[in-house]
Amino acid sequence: MSLTRHLLLFVVLVCGTYGLVDYCAVNKFNTNSTYLQFTKEISSEEYAIAGAFKSLHCCAKGYRSIEWYKDGRPYPWPGGVSHFILYPESANQTIYAQKTSLESDGGNYSCLVRNDTTEKRHMVTLTVMESVTYSGTPLPTYVPKDVVVQLGDDARFFCEAFVGHIPLPDAHSAISWWKDNSSEFLNQHRVSQMVRQRENKQILGSHLFIRGVRREDLGKYTCRITNLDLQPLDLTVSLRETEVLLQTEPARTTARRTLKLVCIALLIPLLLIVLYLQFGLQLRLFCRDSLCRPDHNDGKQYDALLCYEEHDAEFVLGVLLPTLENRYNYTCIARCLPPHDNRAIWNLELAGAAENSRRLVVVLSPALLGNKWTSTCLHEVLSVLHGLHPALVCVALQSLPKNEFVKGESGCTLPSLLCGLSAPVEWSGQSEANRRDFWIYLRLRMPPRDRSRRGAQDCKQPIAQISVTGSNKKKAIRANSHESLEVLV
Incomplete structure (x- = not known):
């Protein structure tokens, strides 16, 4: 019996360790730039069950150091402040706790990534819940953002929420994307959805990829996350064209530009007249001599x-x-x-x-x-x-x-x-x-x-x-x- 328990613990540690290393290495943004930046969507809200495993991430590249803080206090933390520790194998991009504490682990965690010239900071709020199970409305951990692209470029959306876990055979959670209340668009070959799960399937997310954006692709998209099929969470975003964004206020921009040109055209002759009245004689004399x-x-x-x-x-x-x-x-x-x-x-x-x-x-x-x-x-x-x-x-x-x-x-x-x-x-x-x-x-x-x-x-x-x-x-x-x-x- 003791051997079986140790074997199960070993399997859990190996799987958890693999998850820690793998999280920042997959699903990264498609960019080859080397400047300081975050490499994927990072959650701003996190939820955990007291006594369960939990990890927090700060996925970045182009940095020389990462510093972690909890409520403004730098790492390392004593047990009375937080049980989270660094995971060096992820280049310090991850901190984790084997068993979260209801009394000390909740709070605001922030990471500061920097190089010789630039620094970026990200903060995530961790809420530790006492209940072993959760069956309420999904709690968003990452709210999707509007995307602005040029026609022909690729678009990427992401949404994520904490759905908890209920040990019932018919209990399940789901996540899907919709465009303008129509599912036909999502069946095209250049549109794909990828479901992402972590924390023992307690956090459910999904990527929506659109390759070669066309004009008919522009519009609103909704990410729906359901828990027990009874309490859905809808997160809505927009896909817009860059030129449309630039042309939202053409009249105001033209009016401001015209006003500036008129003011300059009036001020320059006035300034020249004032300068001539004040220094015209001296200038004539200086030029003559x-x-x-x-x-x-x-x-x-x-x-x-x-x-x-x-x-x-x-x-x-x-x-x-x-x-x-x-x-x-x-x-x-x-x-x-x-x-x-x-x-x-x-x-x-x-x-x-x-x-x-x-x-x-x-x-x-x-x-x-x-x-x-x-x-x-x-x-x-x-x-x-x-x-x-x-x-x-x-x-x-x-x-x-x-x-x-x-x-x-x-x-x-x-x-x-x-x-x-x-x-x-x-x-x-x-x-x-x-x-x-x-x-x-x-x-x-x-x-x-x-x-x-x-x-x-x-x-x-x-x-x-x-x-x-x-x-x-x-x-x-x-x-x-x-x-x-x-x-x-």
């Missing part, structure tokens, strides 16, 4: 000849001249013009210096016009100076007179004369922004900057803000060039 090089072989000695009236000497020699020379590296020469009544001798006074300069910069103020700030006087002065030098740059100390239609001796009006010249640059020293724009506009009318020359106080000379109104008092003026000192003498 970078792309255009000064011509040192034009026979000119100076970049600019500065012409002014004696009352404007403080502005010219205290602000304009030192800033152009020291900050922006221009070579300049300054000439004080004879009084307004002696314009006839301007040609004699300025001819040589004008011919030797690339620009003729004239400071326009009421004092230069004999305190007659009119279009007539301004037209006469600009006509004389334009005849001296074709590249005339006007710096106005106050706004030019308007609404006066005056023709000179040649029949040219003041607006047409100004159109032939560079637009006058108006000095306004009230704010830093106005002074910055003044120097940018003036430099745009000057020759390209020669960066090879360095002033004695390059980028350090402040732009002074001084009064430019006439005064009868003697002015203390510090010139920054030999020509400026000559004018002062």
Whole structure:
């Protein structure tokens, strides 16, 4: 009797061991990839009878280690926590207990598989039941998932449930697949069902394989599991085409894409306008100085000849001249013009210096016009100076007179004369922004900057803000060039 009992125990152990090793080795997904992944459908719910054999699985590949936890506590576990142990022959993919305990073995078990770069976790909840037999509604251990395929590919479904075991001759459980309440489809040669049993037939599962999916194969499928033919469990899934899934929201996707394109089309011009308003002058000046090089072989000695009236000497020699020379590296020469009544001798006074300069910069103020700030006087002065030098740059100390239609001796009006010249640059020293724009506009009318020359106080000379109104008092003026000192003498 003792020999028979040991023989039966040996058979049970051998069969159980074979089941442990075989479970993760069969019915795997049809893939040749080597990255970290689970190799088959793994249950998320498990059920066991107290005192019976039970195993839990974590079938995977592409991993370097598997770690098991129960309720967050890592393996190994003392007997008061769990009686489950690792089965090394399955590469640690399986844990099992010869006899489950109602008090300690139930709970949440999880496996963590990882390699050098990736990790995946799966959790299964084990419920241990006290009753030796179970005849209630089947309890799902794996709920099938919807499948999305392209036409012509293969489809695979799986469902599984705990059905228990009743020792009666007419008691049996069953599992089958149905499509849209029709069994004719399942009789085709390219459709097959495979019933899977484990845990001494207490857990019943089934695979449904469809080879070469056709359009008529799409639809809903139901997995029905029965226990004693009285209490069925129906699990329903869908088979859909990939293109159908992608086209479920075409209108919304197109609308979003159109909205994005419209926003981009509106924002880009707006951004360009804002950038131009903020940095347009600086960009124009930078491009001009970078792309255009000064011509040192034009026979000119100076970049600019500065012409002014004696009352404007403080502005010219205290602000304009030192800033152009020291900050922006221009070579300049300054000439004080004879009084307004002696314009006839301007040609004699300025001819040589004008011919030797690339620009003729004239400071326009009421004092230069004999305190007659009119279009007539301004037209006469600009006509004389334009005849001296074709590249005339006007710096106005106050706004030019308007609404006066005056023709000179040649029949040219003041607006047409100004159109032939560079637009006058108006000095306004009230704010830093106005002074910055003044120097940018003036430099745009000057020759390209020669960066090879360095002033004695390059980028350090402040732009002074001084009064430019006439005064009868003697002015203390510090010139920054030999020509400026000559004018002062």
